[in-house]
Amino acid sequence: MSANNLDKHNRWRNKTVAFRVSPEEDAQIETAVKLTGLTKQDYIIRRLLCRDVVAQGNPRVYKALRDQLAAVLDELRKIEAGQGVNDELLDTIQMIAAIMNGMQEDFAYDR
Numbered sequence: 001m002s003a004n005n006l007d008k009h010n011r012w013r014n015k016t017v018a019f020r021v022s023p024e025e026d027a028q029i030e031t032a033v034k035l036t037g038l039t040k041q042d043y044i045i046r047r048l049l050c051r052d053v054v055a056q057g058n059p060r061v062y063k064a065l066r067d068q069l070a071a072v073l074d075e076l077r078k079i080e081a082g083q084g085v086n087d088e089l090l091d092t093i094q095m096i097a098a099i100m101n102g103m104q105e106d107f108a109y110d111r
Contacts, residue, residue, distance in 0.1 A: 024088065031092055034064035035099055055099045068096055 007013050022031065033043045037056035046053045055061055075089045 028088055028091065031064075031068060032095060035068060035095055037061040040063075055102060057103065061099075065096065065099065068092060072096070077084065 005013055029040070029044070033040045035087065036043055036053055037058050037060060038046070038053070043053060046052075046081075072089065072093055075086075079085055
């Protein structure tokens with residue numbers, strides 16, 4: 001049995017919530033988690049409670065953005081070769097664009 005832990009708001013997190021997803025849904029969730037820099041738990045809780053999901057800028061997020069942009073480029077090359085666009089690719093592109101826009105706003109405020 002795992003120990004009860006207090007979160008940063010001094011709440012006990014001792015309830016477990018579990019659900020099943022398809023491999024494709026899991027891949028989408030993993031991509032979103034990597035791009036935000038949050039833990040999977042924090043990401044899922046924020047999404048389920050309709051709270052803002054703000055990317056935490058760090059080297060891991062930068063690497064995830066770089067890797068996802070490379071994957072998007074590969075997919076765009078396949079599309080150019082005659083394959084169709086899938087919804088997961090569009091979702092990933094939208095998420096990357098939102099994160100990059102947020103980073104641009106943060107950079108403007110830093111100046």
